[in-house]
Amino acid sequence: DADVTQTPRNRITKTGKRIMLECSQTKGHDRMYWYRQDPGLGLRLIYYSFDVKDINKGEISDGYSVSRQAQAKFSLSLESAIPNQTALYFCATSDSERGYLKGNEQFFGPGTRLTVL
Amino acid sequence: LAKTTQPISMDSYEGQEVNITCSHNNIATNDYITWYQQFPSQGPRFIIQGYKTKVTNEVASLFIPADRKSSTLSLPRVSLSDTAVYYCLVGDIRGGSYIPTFGRGTSLIVHP
Numbered sequence: 001d002a003d004v005t006q007t008p009r010n011r012i013t014k015t016g017k018r019i020m021l022e023c024s025q026t027k028g029h030d031r032m033y034w035y036r037q038d039p040g041l042g043l044r045l046i047y048y049s050f051d052v053k054d055i056n057k058g059e060i061s062d063g064y065s066v067s068r069q070a071q072a073k074f075s076l077s078l079e080s081a082i083p084n085q086t087a088l089y090f091c092a093t094s095d096s097e098r099g100y101l102k103g104n105e106q107f108f109g110p111g112t113r114l115t116v117l
Numbered sequence: 118l119a120k121t122t123q124p125i126s127m128d129s130y131e132g133q134e135v136n137i138t139c140s141h142n143n144i145a146t147n148d149y150i151t152w153y154q155q156f157p158s159q160g161p162r163f164i165i166q167g168y169k170t171k172v173t174n175e176v177a178s179l180f181i182p183a184d185r186k187s188s189t190l191s192l193p194r195v196s197l198s199d200t201a202v203y204y205c206l207v208g209d210i211r212g213g214s215y216i217p218t219f220g221r222g223t224s225l226i227v228h229p
Contacts (some may be wrong), residue, residue: 004160033217042204043161043219058216090160105151106217108160 003027004109006091012115013081021076021112023091032074033092033106034058034066036085043090049074050096081116088113121205126224135192137223139205142186147209150181150188155202155222164203165190192225200227 004025013019023032030051035043035058045058047066055068063085067075078085091109122140129135141150149168153161165172167179167188178191192199204222 035219040221042202042221045216045218048216059218088158092160105163105166106153106161108162111158111160113158 004091004093004107006089006109006112008112009110010113012117014117015080015082017081019078019081019114021078021089021091021114023074023076023109025072025091025093025107025109027093027095027107028071029093029095029107030071031094031096032068033094034064034074034076035090035092036060036087037090037111038087046076046089078114078116081114083116086114086116121207121218121220123203123205123220123223125221126226128226128228129195130228131196132194135195135199135225135227137190137192137203137205137225138187139190139207140187141205141207144185144207145209148185148207149209150179150185151206151208152177152179152190153204153206153219155204161204161219195225195227197227197229199225201225 007022033048034046037043044060046064047058049055049068052068065077089112092106094106149166151166152164154164155161165174165177165179167181169181172179180189202222202224204219
């Protein structure tokens, strides 16, 4: 079973709709992240959470919100989807408690392909 | 935050050694250098991480000069399956101020 799962894997929605992307992890990691990737571009950080009570904006948080319901769950919401939010979205986790060699390693989910019409 | 610069793309052939260099002129004392690999439509995968000198694992080697202002990921005898995007990241994720920044990465295409 995958350690980091994302649902749904694919979603087509219409402009103005509210949608939620969900991420769950069984790795026991404290830190979780949401990224988006557009064709030909790298990953851009949307939000990140270092623990359940700590949520921070990334470089492109406008138009998005998140919820850290539990250590294992981190959801991304688009309150009113727009076409330029069409992208591939990745959730990732990392563990701040591991040794220094592993502290910088992030584990990624399979991604959610979102299309906003 | 340390900024990284790496080539946009590289081409190679099966069986060759590939070296991808990343520049990070303002790397901080506590920063580590981490490389990820991403295949199309998949999330990035950790390859290797180092602080100084040389690190080697079953996938790659990472060479870091004494001044740490650059690093080179070395992939020995590449195959078609090594075609991917490679990202260089610099930072200290243990610290509360670290924000992982992937950039565009280097798109490596391995030809038959």
